[in-house]
Amino acid sequence: MKIAVVCANGKAGKLIVKEAVSRGHEVTAIVRGENQTDAQNVLIKDLFDLTAEDLHGFDVVIDAFGAWTPESLPQHSTSLKHLCDALSGSSARLIVVGGAGSLYVNPEHTLRVMDGDDFPAEFKPLAAAQGKALEELRERSDVRWTFISPAGDFQAEGKRTGAYILAGEELRLNDAGESVISYADYAIAMVDEAERTDDAHIQQRISVVRR
Structure with a gap:
């Protein structure tokens, strides 16, 4: 399988590349600077400069973009839109590294983790930005996307x-009552999803928690 990992030099991106390479996949790291991953192939290019031609021929494109500063948070939406536009109508899957703040905590899906009084205030802008990007992604029927939220303690x-336990839109706790997962186990789940041969999670958000 041919896999591209966008923003591969980040902490999550590196581990996703490592996991995919270890399973024998042909991986291209898309990075802005010097490659720091185990990928066999490298494309040095800014995410916002990527074209449909750059992404042509990949079976899976993994979006490991992350932004944390106030001025860059809107890029969660703009970067995802750019990738979706480049992949529009393509058979390639787009799998997105998401956040946990937008997971629901009730069966009616009216309350999210980030809406709770105990959600740390310093993380609310990031959670809101990732949640907005997800809601915009839900409007895309022209892209074979899957959004994977980690557990609350990432x-x-x-x-x-x-x-790990594969879950859906609602925050899932493990048998120890924890919502936790490591980046390394998340990378396993990400590549497992990339390897799926069915369309079970196309245009869906799923989540993962440590078993």
């Missing part, structure tokens, strides 16, 4: 356990 330096 641990960059967490261990690779190899075990």
Whole structure:
């Protein structure tokens, strides 16, 4: 399988590349500067400069874009729109590294994690930006997208356990009552999803938590 990882030099991107390469996939890291990943191929180009031609021929495009500063948060929406426009009508899958703040906490899907009184105020702008990007993505019927939310406690330096629970739109706790997953286990889930041969999660948001 031919996989492109956009913004591959980030913490999540590097581990996704590593996981995909370890399984024998042909991976292209799309980065703005010097490649820091295990990818066999490299395209040095800014996300916003990518064209349909750049992304042609890939089976899966993984969007590992991240932004955290107030001035860059709107790019969660604009970067995703740019990728969707480039992939419009393509058979390639677009799998997006999402956030947990937009997960629902009730069956009616009217309350989100970020709406809770105990949600840290410093993370609300990021959660809101990622949630907005997801809502805009839901309007795209011309792209074979899947948005994967991690658990609430997304641990960059967490261990690779190899075990996770696949869930849906609602925040899922494991048997220990935790909402936690490491970047390494998230990378496993991401590549598992890339390898799916059915359309079960096309144009859907799913989520993962450590088993």
